[in-house]
Amino acid sequence: MPSNRPVRVRFAPSPTGDLHVGNIRTALFDWAYARHTGGKFIFRIEDTDRERVTDEYIQAAIDTLKWLGLTWDEGPEVGGPNGPYLQSQRLDIYAKWAAKFLADGFAYHCYCSSEELEAVREAQRKANVAPGYNGHCRELSADQIAAYVAEGRKPVVRMRMPDGSTTFTDLIRGEVTFDHNFVPDFVLVRADGSPLYTLAVAVDDVMMQVTHVLRGEDLLSSTPRQIRVYQAMGVKEDEYPLFAHLPFVMGQDNAKLSKRNGEVSIAWYRERGFLPEAICNYLALLGWSPGEDREDVTMEELTQLFTVERVHSSPARFDMKKLEAINGDKIRALTPESFLEKSLPFLTDAKVISGSADEIDLLKKALPIIQERVATLAEIPAMLKFLFVAHFEVEADSLPKVNDPESKKLLSVAFDRLQNVSEWSHDGIEAVLRTALIEEMGLKPRIAFSAVRIAVTGSHISPPLFESMELLGREKSLARIQALI
RNA sequence: GGCCCCGUCGUCUAGCGGCCUAGGACUCUGGCUUCUCAAGUCAGCUACGAGGGUUCGAAUCCCUUCGGGGCUACCA
Structure with missing residues (x-):
């Protein structure tokens, strides 16, 4: 094969x-x-x-x-030697093959109406036999055909499945066999002349010299029908595509x-x-x-x-x-450049930034501190919003945590001492706050920094505090703390 | 109903007759780390659907059964 x-x-x-x-x-x-x-x-x-x-x-x-x-x-878009690659542009090819199948006796016209077919299926269901086309139009005489045509019926083209069975080797499932008793004659061309998947897929795979068909397992049971079309096209068995049903x-x-x-x-x-x-x-x-x-x-x-x-x-x-x-x-x-590039649309769509050069400069510094903190790019805007907003506000559910007297005292101490920081860097900020709040006031770090965090970033969950303050700048940081005192 | 496919932790999987008291990842739980959240790190929970064979030995081979899914269109 x-x-x-x-x-x-x-x-x-x-x-x-x-x-x-x-x-x-x-x-x-x-x-x-x-x-x-x-x-x-x-x-x-x-x-x-x-x-x-x-x-x-x-x-x-x-x-x-x-x-x-x-x-x-x-x-x-890229084209290729076996085009066109839209089946709707290949209708003449399918029509030609359908005509040939008809002429060679592989296929036949079927004049049964949808209602009639449905009635047959219903009866089969009741009788508990395998549903499928009953072969009604397989051997119509010229008179019968003339009668149907006179009635104004438009036929479909139906493929004749011979007795026997089809066996093929699926690359994933191994050898699979379908008895043709359960593969009824199937429609290739609609009454309006348009081709069906069963025809187009097989014709195209052959014409495009496809060697491997990896597709969903829902198509497994339609494989014998494709193989029948290959046979009607005169494709040699060792040139059938290999199937792998995922x-x-x-x-x-x-x-x-x-x-x-x-x-x-x-x-x-x-x-x-x-x-x-x-x-x-x-x-x-x-x-x-x-x-x-x-x-x-x-x-x-x-x-x-x-x-x-x-x-x-x-x-x-x-x-x-x-x-x-x-x-x-x-x-x-992601590399920093690539992370920036991919983050940008999310930030602008969320209207956190407009895309100005100043914003990009700040963003370049801010992105590294959140890169390991997000699982999706969509989380970025919320995380960096505090750096860019024009009208800063503390989140509603964080506000109560800084409204008590202790917090206000703590923030006021922080405010005073932060004013004297000579160099507004995360190291400098951290040193001052640790001295003032941890050592001198004897507070636990998580308590002490939490209040400052909420004041500066607006949330009790944020990027690292001192880096965030450095990026925000002295003026804004101090103003936000002062606002809560 | 008929035909076909499938069956290892909650989930994705490793495994192809002995290396399996079944390994990894995600999730979950707990610890460490720690300025929050993450990240990192350590530990824990939990599986061969069931029943028969074959074999010295089966998650691995065979059979049955149960369960899940697909197809059964003038959809693909």
Whole structure:
């Protein structure tokens, strides 16, 4: 079966919504496999269902893949020798093959109406037999056809499944066999002439010389149908693509991940401040592992380590906590320049800064003290807000903690002594406050500094206090303390 | 219902007949560190779905069973 053709892997989503976690995990494995083998990664849009696929979703899918860094060798925007890569632009190709299948007897026109088919299914269900097309139109006479046409019926093109069975070797699950008794004749072309997935996917994989199909396991049972199309196209068995059906990514409730059971759109994660490399690293661990207790991998390492052999056959639950942990690790691993660049949009969107040069200067100094304190980029604005706000206010739930007489006394001592600090640096500030509050007043550090922290940053949770005061500056720091005395 | 896939800590996983009184990570609990929060660090909790085989020996092989999931469209 596997000839030594150059590896060509495709990711072929049907963008009926934003790409979600499951799609992306598939795309990631497709990409990693292509890169690992030195093969080509093909990106194809399956938009044969124009009722549900929109141009916006197609563009969103393209943008998402780009954002994640899953670059493709052939597909939308980059083109390639096997295009076009949008199925809606390949209609003539499918029509040609459908006509050939009809002429060769692999397929036939079926005039059954939806209502009739539904009635058949209903009867089958009642009789407790395998549901599926009953072959009603398989051998229609010329007269019968003429009668149907006279009625104004428009036929679909249906593939004839021969008796027997289909066996193929799934790279992840091993040998899988489907008895054709349970693979009914399936529709290739709608009554309106438009192709269905069953036709387009097989034709395109052959035309685009795809060698490996790694896709979700929901498509496992449709594989015999694809193989039947290959046969009708005259593809030799050793040139069929190899299949690998990836396990599902599931939500908390053990159902296939979908909009109903969690936030699954990648766009949502992007807005929440997740890094693409964190998403990819985490997703790579869902259904695959590099072994040797290894978990932290870069995109580059992923392409080196990824093999289909190490992909699981069992489904995985999506765990937001673990994603956050990995995201925190990846944020800490960012260079200062890169951390700044990635933080900027979150700060400006939150209107914490407008983006002026002065603000950026201050930001460059502030970012290092919070880099190890955030799990997502979205947490940054709240953490640095105190440095930039025009009208400073202490948070409501922290205010009571500085309103008692002891706190006011403490703050007043701090205020007095801080005025005499010669050099407004975190070392200088710390030395003065320790002497005044800890040594002379005998306070516990956590008590003493808490009041100052609330006064200066507005919250009992903040970046390191002395660094924060240094960045805020003497004037503002003192004013904020004084305001609470 | 039928067909197909799947089954190790709460979760993701390592494990491919002896190295397993089952390892790592996340979560959770407790300790250390500490100006808060993090980070770091130490410790703890907790798993081979069940029942039969095969074998000197099974998480690893076989069977049954139970459980979960997918498909069963003129969706993909």
